[in-house]
Amino acid sequence: MESNFKISDEDKKDIYIVIPAYNEEKRVGKVLEEVASLGYKIVVVNDGSKDDTLNVLLNTQKKYPNNIYVLSHIINRGAGAATRTGLDAALLHNPKYIVTFDADGQHAPGDIEKVCEPLVKGDADAVIGARPFEDMPRSKNFANTVMTYLTQFFYKLKVKDSQTGFRAFTVDAARKLKIEAQGYIISSEFIKEIHRNNLKFEEVTITTIYTPETQAKGTNAVVGIKIMLRMIKQKIFD
Amino acid sequence: MIPLYPIFFILIAVIAIVFLYFKFRENRISLSSFIVWIILWIFIVIFAIDPDASGVFAAIFGITRGLDFIIIIAIIGLLYLSLKLFLRIENLQQDINKLVRELAIKNEIDLEKDKKD
Numbered sequence: 001m002e003s004n005f006k007i008s009d010e011d012k013k014d015i016y017i018v019i020p021a022y023n024e025e026k027r028v029g030k031v032l033e034e035v036a037s038l039g040y041k042i043v044v045v046n047d048g049s050k051d052d053t054l055n056v057l058l059n060t061q062k063k064y065p066n067n068i069y070v071l072s073h074i075i076n077r078g079a080g081a082a083t084r085t086g087l088d089a090a091l092l093h094n095p096k097y098i099v100t101f102d103a104d105g106q107h108a109p110g111d112i113e114k115v116c117e118p119l120v121k122g123d124a125d126a127v128i129g130a131r132p133f134e135d136m137p138r139s140k141n142f143a144n145t146v147m148t149y150l151t152q153f154f155y156k157l158k159v160k161d162s163q164t165g166f167r168a169f170t171v172d173a174a175r176k177l178k179i180e181a182q183g184y185i186i187s188s189e190f191i192k193e194i195h196r197n198n199l200k201f202e203e204v205t206i207t208t209i210y211t212p213e214t215q216a217k218g219t220n221a222v223v224g225i226k227i228m229l230r231m232i233k234q235k236i237f238d
Numbered sequence: 239m240i241p242l243y244p245i246f247f248i249l250i251a252v253i254a255i256v257f258l259y260f261k262f263r264e265n266r267i268s269l270s271s272f273i274v275w276i277i278l279w280i281f282i283v284i285f286a287i288d289p290d291a292s293g294v295f296a297a298i299f300g301i302t303r304g305l306d307f308i309i310i311i312a313i314i315g316l317l318y319l320s321l322k323l324f325l326r327i328e329n330l331q332q333d334i335n336k337l338v339r340e341l342a343i344k345n346e347i348d349l350e351k352d353k354k355d
Contacts, residue, residue: 045342071342077335085339089346182335 005117012039014096015116018089020082021057021103022047029056034109035101036064041093043069044103045086048076069093079165080186084179091174098174102165111206115168118202125173125199128159128190129166129206143224147188154231155192160203163187173199185227247286251279278315 007015017040021028028044035042042064046054054072061068071089073082083100090098097119101107111129118124131144144163151162167190169177177193179186194201255276262272285292285308292304301307 043346048338069346071346073338073342075334075338077338081335081339085342088339089343092343180332182331 005113005121007113007116007120009039011096011116011120013041015112016041016043016090016093016095016098017112018042018083018086018098018100019044019103020047020079020086020100021045021049021053022076022079022082023049023051023053024103025049025052025056027105028053028103029060031101031103031105031109032057032060032068033063035112036060036067038109038112039067040099040112041067041069041095043071043086043090043093045082045089046070046072047078047082048073050076078181078183080179080181080183080189083186084181087174087177087179091171095171097168097170099168100165106209107166108207108209111166111204112168114206115166115204118204119168119170123200124202125170126190126194126201127168128161128201128203129164129168130159130161130203131164131166131208132205147224147227150228150231151188151191154235155188155195157191157195157201159191160205162191164206166206173197181230183226184223185230188227188231244286248283251283251286254279 017035019028019031019035019042021044024031032042032044044057046057054070057068057070057072061070069089071085073085086100087098097116099112099115101109101112107129115127115129118127144161148159148162152158163184164187173194176197176199177190179189179193181189258267258272258275258279261267262269267275290304292307294304296302296304296307299307301310
């Protein structure tokens with residue numbers, strides 16, 4: 001399906017990759033270099049990391065000064081807040097497409113092309129990179145499955161993977177999204193906003209690279225319960 | 239002979255009401271919360287002077303014992319307060335987010351200008 005599709009260099013210049021990074025000094029450098037070497041623009045947000053993440057970002061920026069924009073939260077505000085900062089900053093550059101990407105190396109930079117394909121072809125305004133659940137470690141698989149069902153229940157959009165950090169939008173779609181989340185609930189909120197704005201939506205299966213490090217963060221049971229409570233709260237108060 | 243504790247409660251109530259009044263005059267608290275607090279303290283004074291009075295209010299709500307009434311009101315009051323605090327903290331979180339995000343975005347733009355110069 002995605003056989004021979006190649007994004008032109010012209011389009012690549014207009015693709016901005018938003019990467020929120022919190023305590024990722026060991027992995028984020030490699031992720032940035034891989035993505036930047038493919039020719040994409042990157043807006044990376046250091047979310048008040050306690051380790052050396054910010055320095056790693058700045059050093060990587062020196063290698064790709066035209067591709068990487070570094071922003072930094074003074075204090076940690078959560079994955080959602082950092083993603084929003086990245087989105088807002090990316091929008092200032094007038095891109096055509098915006099992609100969100102995880103800093104921990106769980107996504108394959110080669111998939112960016114795959115995720116952008118429906119946007120470039122005009123088949124979709126919003127794309128979600130779904131991780132195949134079969135590949136997921138069991139604990140993650142369970143939490144993500146439950147979250148995906150809950151997202152369907154609360155936000156009425158059927159998705160395979162609601163908790164992915166890999167998403168892509170056209171700039172018009174990105175401008176319409178009203179995201180208020182602070183933490184990981186942002187993944188569910190994107191789904192809600194895609195549904196609310198009636199965006200043309202597609203789901204693309206992506207490769208996920210699971211290492212012990214990439215498993216430490218993300219949606220585990222506790223985060224899942226927190227997200228669920230927030231969704232209930234939103235349902236009641238909004 | 240009048241027991242000592244009603245006097246103690248009345249004193250505290252008077253101090254609290256005066257304190258609230260000044261806060262209200264400085265526009266530090268809203269009229270509605272001013273009135274709620276005044277009513278609350280008046281009730282505390284009434285119950286301190288005449289503990290049996292709580293029985294009268296309890297009867298209105300169909301509660302047999304006066305003390306139960308006071309405890310129920312206290313629990314409701316505390317729940318209300320914690321909800322209010324929860325919402326306020328939530329708002330504060332949002333404000334902090336706004337600040338931190340705005341700062342991050344502003345600083346990025348400055349960096350960019352430096353690059354062009």
